[in-house]
Structures are given as C-alpha cells and as structure tokens.
Amino acid sequence: MSAGLMDWAGLMWMLMRALMQALVGWSDALLVALLVLPVLAMLLGFALGGRAAERIALWTLPLGLAVALAIGALVLHQGMPLEYAMGGWAPPLGVALRVDGLSAALLLTTALVITGVGLYARADFATPSGVAETRASLAFWTLLLGLWAALNAVFIGRDLFNLYVAIELLTFTAVPLVCLKGSPENLQAALRYLLFALLGSVLYLLGVALLYGAYGTLDIAQLAAAVRGSAEPAALVAVVLMTAGLLAKTALVPLHLWLPPAHAGAPAAASAVLSALVVKGSFYLIFKLWLDLLPPQYGQQIAQGLGALGALAILFGGVLAIRQTRLKMLIAYSTLAQLGYLFLVFPLVLSPVTLLAATGEGTPPAWTGGVLQLVSHAFAKASMFMGAGLIAIAMGHDRIGELGGLVRVLPVTLTAFALAGLSLMGLPPSGGFAAKWLLLRAGLETGQWWWMLVILGGGVLTGTYLYRVLAVAGFSGGESAPRPLQPVARSRELIVLGLALVSLLLGLLPLSSFEVLKIGREGDETAAVEALTQPAITGAVWP
Amino acid sequence: MSQITLYGLLGSALVGLGLYGLIVSADALRKLLAFNLLGSGVFLLFGVIARRGAGAGFSGDPIPQALVITGLVVAFAATALAVGLLVRLGETAGLEDVDDAPASPRSAAPEDAPGSAGGPQ
Numbered sequence: 001m002s003a004g005l006m007d008w009a010g011l012m013w014m015l016m017r018a019l020m021q022a023l024v025g026w027s028d029a030l031l032v033a034l035l036v037l038p039v040l041a042m043l044l045g046f047a048l049g050g051r052a053a054e055r056i057a058l059w060t061l062p063l064g065l066a067v068a069l070a071i072g073a074l075v076l077h078q079g080m081p082l083e084y085a086m087g088g089w090a091p092p093l094g095v096a097l098r099v100d101g102l103s104a105a106l107l108l109t110t111a112l113v114i115t116g117v118g119l120y121a122r123a124d125f126a127t128p129s130g131v132a133e134t135r136a137s138l139a140f141w142t143l144l145l146g147l148w149a150a151l152n153a154v155f156i157g158r159d160l161f162n163l164y165v166a167i168e169l170l171t172f173t174a175v176p177l178v179c180l181k182g183s184p185e186n187l188q189a190a191l192r193y194l195l196f197a198l199l200g201s202v203l204y205l206l207g208v209a210l211l212y213g214a215y216g217t218l219d220i221a222q223l224a225a226a227v228r229g230s231a232e233p234a235a236l237v238a239v240v241l242m243t244a245g246l247l248a249k250t251a252l253v254p255l256h257l258w259l260p261p262a263h264a265g266a267p268a269a270a271s272a273v274l275s276a277l278v279v280k281g282s283f284y285l286i287f288k289l290w291l292d293l294l295p296p297q298y299g300q301q302i303a304q305g306l307g308a309l310g311a312l313a314i315l316f317g318g319v320l321a322i323r324q325t326r327l328k329m330l331i332a333y334s335t336l337a338q339l340g341y342l343f344l345v346f347p348l349v350l351s352p353v354t355l356l357a358a359t360g361e362g363t364p365p366a367w368t369g370g371v372l373q374l375v376s377h378a379f380a381k382a383s384m385f386m387g388a389g390l391i392a393i394a395m396g397h398d399r400i401g402e403l404g405g406l407v408r409v410l411p412v413t414l415t416a417f418a419l420a421g422l423s424l425m426g427l428p429p430s431g432g433f434a435a436k437w438l439l440l441r442a443g444l445e446t447g448q449w450w451w452m453l454v455i456l457g458g459g460v461l462t463g464t465y466l467y468r469v470l471a472v473a474g475f476s477g478g479e480s481a482p483r484p485l486q487p488v489a490r491s492r493e494l495i496v497l498g499l500a501l502v503s504l505l506l507g508l509l510p511l512s513s514f515e516v517l518k519i520g521r522e523g524d525e526t527a528a529v530e531a532l533t534q535p536a537i538t539g540a541v542w543p
Numbered sequence: 544m545s546q547i548t549l550y551g552l553l554g555s556a557l558v559g560l561g562l563y564g565l566i567v568s569a570d571a572l573r574k575l576l577a578f579n580l581l582g583s584g585v586f587l588l589f590g591v592i593a594r595r596g597a598g599a600g601f602s603g604d605p606i607p608q609a610l611v612i613t614g615l616v617v618a619f620a621a622t623a624l625a626v627g628l629l630v631r632l633g634e635t636a637g638l639e640d641v642d643d644a645p646a647s648p649r650s651a652a653p654e655d656a657p658g659s660a661g662g663p664q
Contacts, residue, residue, distance in 0.1 A: 172620065198625070208610075209592060213591075
C-alpha cells in the first residue's frame with residue numbers, strides 16, 4: 001500500500017519536472033502573454049461588443065491566472081528572475097521585461113483578485129436577456145481586462161518611460177470604473193480622481209526627463225548603476241518629483257482627497273479592484289524608485305518624511321473611518337489608513353542599522369513585512385468591498401447604524417468581513433498580523449520606537465471601526481430577523497469568503513517561505529551595502 | 544545665453560506656470576488647461592534634452608523625441624477623457640460651471656435629485 005503511494009508521489013514528481021522543463025522553453029512567450037492576452041481580449045471584446053465582451057472576459061480569467069501561476073512556478077523552479085528583451089533589443093536601446101520573486105508574487109495576487117472580482121461581477125454586469133448590449137456591462141468587462149494588462153505591465157516593466165505608459169493606462173481604465181453608474185456624484189468623484197492623477201503623471205514625466213538628461217538611459221538597473229557611479233543632484237530631484245506624482249495616485253495623506261468618494265461611489269466589484277490593486281500599482285513604483293534605483297544613503301532623510309506621512313495616514317484614516325455612517329465610506333477610509341503602513345517600510349528598510357545587518361541574510365524583515373502588507377491588504381480589501389456590495393443588495397442600503405440582524409441574513413458574508421478585518425487589524429493568525437509583526441520587529445531592531453507606537457495605535461483604531469460594524473450587524477437585531485430585500489447567490493458569498501481566507505492563510509505560512517520574494521534581489525543587496533561603505537558619494541549631494 | 548539654456552528656462556517657466564494654475568484654480572476646466580501648459584513645459588524640456596545630448600553630426604538625440612510623441616498621445620487622451628467627463632457632468636447635473644470640489648448645495652440641480660440620489664449600490 002505504501003509502495004503504491006510512493007509510486008504515485010514519484011509519478012507526480014516526474015510529471016511536475018517534465019512540466020517545468022517544458023515551461024522553461026516557454027518563458028519568453030509567457031512574459032509576452034502577460035501583456036498580450038488581456039489586451040487582445042479587451043480589444044476583441046470591445047469590437048464584438050454585447051454578450052461577447054462578457055464571455056471573452058470570463059474565458060480570459062482562467063487563462064490569465066494560468067499564465068501568472070506558470071510564471072510563478074518557473075521563477076520558483078529556476079530560483080532566478082525571468083527576463084525578456086522585447087524584439088531582441090537590449091537596454092538602453094530596447095525595453096526589457098523582468099519578473100523577479102516580488103513581481104511574480106504581485107502578478108499572482110493580481111490574477112487571483114481579478115479572477116475573484118470577475119466571477120463575482122457576473123451577476124451585476126450580465127447583459128440582460130432581450131437587450132443586445134448595455135453600456136455599463138460592456139464598459140466594465142473591457143475596462144477590467146485593460147486594468148489587468150496595465151497592472152501586469154507595471155509589475156514587469158523595467159524601463160521608466162514604459163512604466164509611465166503602464167501607469168497612465170492604469171489611470172485611464174480606473175477612472176471610468178469610478179463613474180460606471182453615471183450619477184453626478186460619481187462623475188464628480190471620477191473627475192477629481194483624474195485631475196489628481198494627471199498632476200501625478202506629469203510630475204512623473206518631468207522626473208523621467210531629468211533622469212534621461214542626466215544619465216542617458218531609463219532602464220532601472222542601468223540607472224541604479226549609473227547613480228551609484230556618479231551622483232548628480234538631478235537624480236535626487238527627479239526621484240522626489242516622481243515620488244510626489246506617484247503619491248497623488250497612491251492617495252497618501254495630503255493628496256488623498258479623491259480616494260474616499262471615488263472608491264466608495266463605484267460599483268462594488270469596481271471598488272474592489274480600485275482599492276485592492278490600482279493604488280498598489282503606483283506604490284510599487286515608489287517602492288522601486290527608493291529601494292532599487294537610488295542608493296540607500298540618498299533616501300534616509302526623505303524616508304523619514306515618507307514614514308511620517310504614512311503615520312499620519314494611519315491615524316487620520318483610522319479616525320475618519322470611525323466617524324463614517326456608510327459602510328462603503330468606512331471601508332474606503334480604511335484603505336487610506338492601510339496604505340499608510342506601506343510607507344513605514346521606507347524609514348525601516350533604509351535605516352543604517354538594517355542596511356548593515358542585511359549584508360549576509362538577504363532582505364530585511366521590514367521589506368518582507370511591507371510586501372506582505374500589500375498582498376494581504378489586497379485580498380482583505382477586495383473581500384470587504386465585495387461583501388459590502390452583497391450587504392447593500394440584501395439590505396437595500398449600507399447605513400451602518402441600521403445593519404442590525406445582518407448576521408441572520410448573510411452569515412457567510414459577515415464571517416468573511418470579520419476574517420478580513422482580522423488581517424486589517426493585524427491580529428493573529430492572518431497575513432496582516434505577520435506583516436505588522438515584521439514591521440514592529442524592524443522598528444525594535446532599528447531603535448525607531450515611534451513607528452512602533454503608530455503601528456499599535458493604528459491597530460486599535462482599526463479594531464474600533466470594525467467593531468462598530470460587527471457589533472451592530474452581529475449581535476443586535478431583535479427577535480424578528482430582517483428579511484433580505486433581494487436574495488444573494490451563495491456562490492457570490494463564497495467568493496467573498498474565499499478572498500478573506502487567502503488573506504488569513506498568508507499568516508499561516510512559515511516566514512521562511514517568503515524567501516521566495518527575494519529571488520533576483522541578491523545582486524542589489526550587496527551593491528547597496530557597498531554603496532553605503534563609500535560615504536564619499538554622499539558629499540556630492542548633501543554638502 | 545545659449546539656445547539650449549534659453550529653451551530650458553522657457554520650459555521651466557511653463558512648468559512653474561502650469562503647476563501654479565493646477566494647484567490654485569478651483570475651476571476644473573482651468574485645471575485641465577493648466578495641466579496642458581505643464582505638459583507642454585515638460586515636452587519642451589524633453590526637446591532641450593534631445594538637443595543637448597545630440598551625437599556628432601546629428602541635430603538631436605532621437606530617443607527623447609520618440610518619448611515626446613508618446614507623451615503627447617497620452618496627454619491628448621487624458622485631456623479628451625477629462626473633457627468628456629466634464630461635458631457629461633455638466634449635462635447630468637445641469638451645471639454651468641464645474642468645480643472639482645464636491646458640488647455645493649447651490650449647484651445641485653433639483654430635477655436630477657430623485658434619479659441621482661442612489662448611493663453606493
């Protein structure tokens with residue numbers, strides 16, 4: 001019996017090996033498919049229109065997920081990043097695509113969340129029978145695919161101008177999603193979002209111009225080497241301009257005004273992608289600019305500033321979330337606060353203590369914590385927004401004060417809401433707990449206790465606003481259970497629960513499994529430390 | 544003053560004017576115009592960089608020129624999208640003038656109130 005089992009395992013192992021070997025030859029095609037597949041599907045859907053757009057989008061979901069899975073498996077199998085020079089032209093003349101451990105994880109997160117959102121949205125954006133085409137459903141399905149292509153392009157891009165185009169595509173697909181319902185409030189929110197995003201994009205482009213003028217290349221790796229070699233003040237100015245622009249798109253606190261009305265006003269499925277993924281795209285670029293492009297000693301002063309804005313976002317977003325009366329607004333303000341945690345990564349990773357300690361053991365814990373926060377928030381927030389959509393369907397409103405007895409109407413959705421909430425609060429066991437714990441540990445190790453206070457305070461605020469919802473929805477409700485206005489399909493509740501469970505399960509993985517994320521980063525690490533031991537460069541920029 | 548410096552300064556002046564307009568004006572259409580001014584300044588800087596980095600025997604480095612063309616297309620698309628939103632907003636809300644700030648009670652047209660009051664779905 002056990003011999004039979006052994007044979008089974010052996011056979012599976014051989015199959016996996018054969019599959020991997022087959023995949024290795026396809027790595028270039030897979031990288032190209034990340035961009036071509038959603039774009040082709042979008043164009044085809046738009047051209048055929050009507051019901052075809054929905055059908056094509058739904059067929060693209062498993063294909064895109066398979067491509068992301070295959071790429072993740074390949075990176076894991078080979079233990080090194082995948083690279084592809086488009087058209088065979090190497091940078092600086094051509095444009096290169098690259099998937100390292102971090103990109104692979106983000107591509108997979110994107111694919112999973114979009115698949116969940118797509119399946120969830122079938123009920124909301126189906127073309128009704130008897131009608132050839134409705135504007136909202138055609139727009140939703142084509143925009144969802146365009147958004148997927150844009151996110152993939154952001155995560156695999158290596159050329160700053162290419163990334164500019166990707167981030168613009170992301171904005172142009174996200175803004176119409178905000179105003180799918182077309183009411184004046186939605187249009188106003190979309191317009192406001194667009195104006196903030198345009199300010200952001202033009203500042204980013206100005207930075208690109210300055211960097212090209214100073215170094216003659218836009219490839220991130222080549223720029224990093226060039227900046228390490230000769231530090232021009234223009235490099236710092238350019239990165240600060242680009243960061244300011246990207247902050248407007250990420251909605252960090254002084255530039256956050258557009259986010260709550262835009263994310264809360266969109267249809268539930270759209271809010272889920274906007275809050276879970278779109279703001280992360282521009283954050284990922286800030287992350288790359290400060291941690292990959294610039295040598296660490298440049299960033300140290302400014303990293304404290306970014307951390308301070310992040311702390312402000314955590315506290316401000318938390319307090320405002322407590323004061324909201326509508327569920328979707330509460331979730332939108334919670335996004336504002338959770339984005340703040342991501343910016344605590346900069347002072348923690350760029351602290352001299354971390355950089356010197358990281359010589360031997362790869363990525364610092366704060367780096368891993370930041371990535372984990374990004375991924376677990378993506379799953380948790382997608383689940384929460386879609387859950388809020390179901391609540392609004394069943395109850396006919398989303399006023400928090402009147403959600404009494406919800407636990408009897410939508411028990412599964414409310415459970416999912418609570419589980420996703422665990423991750424946002426940072427309670428174990430959840431991805432959010434592991435992330436916040438790693439950030440806390442980094443705060444302790446680098447002696448920056450003030451960030452630890454912020455993280456703990458943010459957790460208390462998060463707990464408070466989530467308790468407000470759960471206390472009303474879970475416990476009060478009187479004797480007569482409210483009847484749902486409209487029935488909610490169980491399958492949609494299960495999608496919401498599934499996404500919440502993923503954000504929870506991330507916390508059950510052993511920490512060593514996150515070593516995968518650092519595939520393709522070893523070279524940068526040693527280079528960063530070398531740069532730190534050469535203080536001569538600093539004098540040129542900070543006299 | 545060389546040609547490159549002159550155009551560089553002009554580009555910077557346009558960037559400054561555009562940024563000022565984008566931050567200070569409340570009117571959405573003015574903001575959009577300011578964005579275009581700011582964009583023109585950035586494109587001019589790309590031109591300056593192309594000229595400054597020209598190889599021997601060439602009038603300019605072709606890469607920034609190629610970037611400007613792409614940038615123009617993106618800025619054009621962005622402007623078209625924003626104008627589309629503005630027009631639509633003006634139609635649905637019955638507004639003469641559109642601020643990007645939340646609509647004040649004065650500007651909310653009464654005839655749209657029943658249809659548009661539906662909050663989040």
